[in-house]
Amino acid sequence: MTFEASVRFPLAKPVDFVIVGSGSAGGILAKELSTAGFSVVLLEQGPYRQAADFTHDELAVLVFNELGGGGNKAAQQTFRSDPDKIAIVPSRQPAGYAQTVGGSSVHFTANFWRFRESDFKERSLFGAINGTNFTDWPITYRELEPYYTKVDWEIGVSGAPGPHDSFRSKPFPMPPIAVKSSGVLLERGARKLGLTAQVEPLAILSRPHNNRPPCIGCGFCMGFGCEVGAKSSTLAAMIPLALASGNCEIRAESAVFRIGTNGNGKVDKVFYYDADKNERAQKARAVIVCANGAETPRLLLNSSSDAFPDGLANSSGFVGRNLMFNGHARSSGLFEHPLNDFKGVQVTRMIHDFYESDPARGFYGGGGIDVRPFVAAMPLAYAAIGGVPGAPTWGAEFKAHLEQDFVRSMSLFCGTTSLPQDSNNITIDPTHKDNWGRPSIRVTYKDHEDDMAMAAFLQDRSMELFDAAGALKSWRAPIEQQNGGVHLLGTCRMGNDAKTSVIDKFHRSHDVSNLFLCDGSSLVSSGRGQPTMTIMALAFRAAEHIAAAARNNEV
Amino acid sequence: MTKSELTRRFFLQGSGTIMGHALARAGAPAILAVLQSACSARDERAAFTNLTEAEAREVIAIAARIVPTTNTPGATEAGVVYFVDSALNTFLADSSDFVHAQLAEFQAAVATSLPSVGLFSELEAAAQDKYLRSIEDTAFFSGARFLTIAGVFGMSSWGGNKKETGWRLVGMDGPPHAWTVPFGYYDAQYLSEQTDDV
Numbered sequence: 181m182t183f184e185a186s187v188r189f190p191l192a193k194p195v196d197f198v199i200v201g202s203g204s205a206g207g208i209l210a211k212e213l214s215t216a217g218f219s220v221v222l223l224e225q226g227p228y229r230q231a232a233d234f235t236h237d238e239l240a241v242l243v244f245n246e247l248g249g250g251g252n253k254a255a256q257q258t259f260r261s262d263p264d265k266i267a268i269v270p271s272r273q274p275a276g277y278a279q280t281v282g283g284s285s286v287h288f289t290a291n292f293w294r295f296r297e298s299d300f301k302e303r304s305l306f307g308a309i310n311g312t313n314f315t316d317w318p319i320t321y322r323e324l325e326p327y328y329t330k331v332d333w334e335i336g337v338s339g340a341p342g343p344h345d346s347f348r349s350k351p352f353p354m355p356p357i358a359v360k361s362s363g364v365l366l367e368r369g370a371r372k373l374g375l376t377a378q379v380e381p382l383a384i385l386s387r388p389h390n391n392r393p394p395c396i397g398c399g400f401c402m403g404f405g406c407e408v409g410a411k412s413s414t415l416a417a418m419i420p421l422a423l424a425s426g427n428c429e430i431r432a433e434s435a436v437f438r439i440g441t442n443g444n445g446k447v448d449k450v451f452y453y454d455a456d457k458n459e460r461a462q463k464a465r466a467v468i469v470c471a472n473g474a475e476t477p478r479l480l481l482n483s484s485s486d487a488f489p490d491g492l493a494n495s496s497g498f499v500g501r502n503l504m505f506n507g508h509a510r511s512s513g514l515f516e517h518p519l520n521d522f523k524g525v526q527v528t529r530m531i532h533d534f535y536e537s538d539p540a541r542g543f544y545g546g547g548g549i550d551v552r553p554f555v556a557a558m559p560l561a562y563a564a565i566g567g568v569p570g571a572p573t574w575g576a577e578f579k580a581h582l583e584q585d586f587v588r589s590m591s592l593f594c595g596t597t598s599l600p601q602d603s604n605n606i607t608i609d610p611t612h613k614d615n616w617g618r619p620s621i622r623v624t625y626k627d628h629e630d631d632m633a634m635a636a637f638l639q640d641r642s643m644e645l646f647d648a649a650g651a652l653k654s655w656r657a658p659i660e661q662q663n664g665g666v667h668l669l670g671t672c673r674m675g676n677d678a679k680t681s682v683i684d685k686f687h688r689s690h691d692v693s694n695l696f697l698c699d700g701s702s703l704v705s706s707g708r709g710q711p712t713m714t715i716m717a718l719a720f721r722a723a724e725h726i727a728a729a730a731r732n733n734e735v
Numbered sequence: 736m737t738k739s740e741l742t743r744r745f746f747l748q749g750s751g752t753i754m755g756h757a758l759a760r761a762g763a764p765a766i767l768a769v770l771q772s773a774c775s776a777r778d779e780r781a782a783f784t785n786l787t788e789a790e791a792r793e794v795i796a797i798a799a800r801i802v803p804t805t806n807t808p809g810a811t812e813a814g815v816v817y818f819v820d821s822a823l824n825t826f827l828a829d830s831s832d833f834v835h836a837q838l839a840e841f842q843a844a845v846a847t848s849l850p851s852v853g854l855f856s857e858l859e860a861a862a863q864d865k866y867l868r869s870i871e872d873t874a875f876f877s878g879a880r881f882l883t884i885a886g887v888f889g890m891s892s893w894g895g896n897k898k899e900t901g902w903r904l905v906g907m908d909g910p911p912h913a914w915t916v917p918f919g920y921y922d923a924q925y926l927s928e929q930t931d932d933v
Contacts, residue, residue: 236912237890361919396913517920522907524918559905560888564881574801574880575864579809586905
């Protein structure tokens, strides 16, 4: 994990940009701005792991949360569903994300849906929803489409167009990953029900692309790093190009705790703890925060000052508000013959027939259903928590179930909308601190009743799909109020109105002209459960505008 | 007598007990072959670094009921006891005293409940199962179950899953974990139909 920087910038000399966070957005911004000739310091709180450091070690990754910085024992995040109650530190980290160069793009499952045209204007289409901050985006799909295409080609996306997709200006750069048995079964069930199972677009290479190798089908995508670099993380696709520019210095194991401002109301330095927990401050002409939808608001709220008493860039009070996790539901089933769904990528087929919100359902919401092994790709996890409900959990019969069922099971996974609500938010916990000594992230969250209804609706459809596909047995995972999530969206939303948003449509803070925010926090609505493609497209778009502004001395 | 000799003796004795139970249960020659192979592999192992002989014997016996040896290898052959011993050096190092105390408590409780036998590892398999069922809801059993599963199915670098016993048990071939089509029955059928169409 040792890394020799190709360029080093002195702390006291301002660089053009300090970027906080090297994930889906930060990695792209670092590459785009450094290759455009700007000096960039990229700060990442996790270590610099490379492809060869990634393993299939379930104990290390899933139990000890190796890629997530050790989990909530280290993060000390707190959670509550009721804003009137004192939040507690749960064993599971409520806001989950990777801490490693490349961020959560390293360990994500790599499902890569684009949002649709409707996603950007649902408030206009469906009207206001009481108790929510449901609103249109300040940009359209048409404005973002060229950047979706840039992601397809530069990051590397395999797939094929589906019948419900919004328009695309260029085909996928490579064909889909080979369909698995689970995908064939979903196609079978969908056909019987008059639905369409379409190819799942994946940020995983099906053939060599941009000097990177294709997928070897190891099956350890969900939650794990890719040992060959076929998964299109920013670690694999962007960071090498940023380093090759000679203008980007990556400082791993650097935990940012504050952004400093000068007398002119501009940001001018970023304070962080280095690997030895020494306090450092890097001067910068501009700062871009890409730390994710939980860390970005925490950093802004922890950067309050006399000039910004409610937190940096928070005159609207919208920093941290409107947290959206996406809703989820899952059902699982067993089939007569082996699927061996542990082989290959997690998902090869999905159903988008229920993507659009339909007022006839009686509630707002939409979503997608994909088919995947879920824990049936990971033997330890499957033995510990998978399997048929009610079956023995130890003994000879338990073992017989494992031998019989692991290769014959699959799950239907529903990703749905979340509505933006004031009461779902990221704030600073008044008591707890993380292992760096930074005041902890406090998550307050309760799913909207429409989100719960949508999840239940899709789970009902999933059960019909299992029957139609010929499952021997199928069952539902309970749909419960979420007490955590890994899609961290909406907490510093973009908008034209500085009173109801944190950044403008080019990701510039309304309050601080040389501060930019770009990550899941920028999203106005939640899409249907696979936000990374959109975060990356926003990052390419933001980079273009930020570079143009910098060239014109407008930062 | 050296520690490794003690360990060797323990294993021959301990594995023999388990073998007897398994054979009594199933009576299958295949089991004998599997266990002989397991014993042979064990003899080559180094001594435990944390568990005492008595503790190790109980760990082996408990794990062997959670993922038993049937007509295929189980926790014993996967080397769960080595995984647990190793864990006390790594992720359980801070809890080592607690784990030893828990095992002592378990042994004491067995001795109280079943004074005529005294040790869990000396019970017949059916009696072992009956006893474990009586403590299924305890934190001890929950921990033992998790450690057994982790020892059977985790990476062998943690000390268990010898010869990919756990992975093979669920139908996964061993490393390198790289696969190409056809993956399973249904996609093979699908590919075949497509080829037929051509």
